[in-house]
Amino acid sequence: MNGRAKSTRTSAVAAAVPEKRRRQSPDERRAQIIRESINFFSEHGFAGSTHDLAKQIGVTQPLMFRYFESKDDLIDAVFNAVFTQRWDSQWPKLIRDRSLPLRERLVRFYNSYLKVVFNRDWMRLYVFAGLSGVEINRRYFRILEQRILMPLCEELRAEYRMASAVDIPITEDELDYVWSFHGGIFYHGIRRCAFGTSTDHELSQTVLDVTIDAFINAAPHAIGRFTAKTHRS
Incomplete structure (x- = not known):
């Protein structure tokens, strides 16, 4: 009996002592x-x-x-x-994959890309970096421009059998045109995830599809004007 009571007391004392945290x-x-x-x-x-x-x-x-x-x-x-770690190395390959129609490439890319960037931490860090003058934004801009947006300019030329970037270098206006397209999609995430204003819902597939269609359909006319302006200069 005494042995059992002692055992019970020992167990109670042991239970009262918090476990040591693993270092x-x-x-x-x-x-x-x-x-x-x-x-x-x-x-x-x-x-x-x-x-x-x-x-x-x-x-x-x-x-x-x-x-x-x-x-x-x-x-x-x-x-x-x-x-960096959330950047998918397959994205640049997808943009340049001419075995797929350009529209399909863009739909696949943005469906994958937006799953990564449309979250509160990503968007707020991005905005705060710009406000604080931290190098993050400029570093990310360079990555996005070099690996996605500049190649997209070249793929638009190829899609519509226009002069290659070797014959006529990609113009600043073309790059701005592509940036404007990308920024329009991106800003939905800024409003929803960073500022929490006006948009509290996911970007619908319909809106994404329509935005891509409008961009692609207008591209040959826009690029024609940009390259013609270069010739006149």
Whole structure:
């Protein structure tokens, strides 16, 4: 009886003592800091202090900066996690895949692309970066322009059997035309995910299809005007 009572008391004491938390590995701690930083910067912008960030994470600033040399280094890690790692290497290949009609390529691309960028963290980080003068926007612009939009200019020429970019270099007006098309689709996500105004619903497939159709149908006339303007110059 005494032995059973002692055993019961021992079990009760053991249950009252909280289990020791497993210590995180350096890789796990670094990943945690990046995750929390994404949440913090998407809420407060990149001007938010690292003191407040460390407090939110539940670590000290010195510990945080054992994993990142500076705030800029941490922002680079956030850029890599949110923008670079979510970039699909198949997107540029799809844009240039001439075994498919260009319209189908664009529908497939945007259905895939918008699933990545149309979320609160992505959009708010993108907007805050522009407001704060952080390099993220310019870096992302270069990636998007070089890998998607400039190739799309070339594919429009090919689709309508117009002069190649070798014969007549892609004009600034052509690139602006493609940027305007892309920006019109993109801005739906800005309104819904970043600002939470006027648009609280997903971009419908019908609207996406109509937008792509209007762009493609107007493209030969637009490109003709842009290239003619180059010749006159």
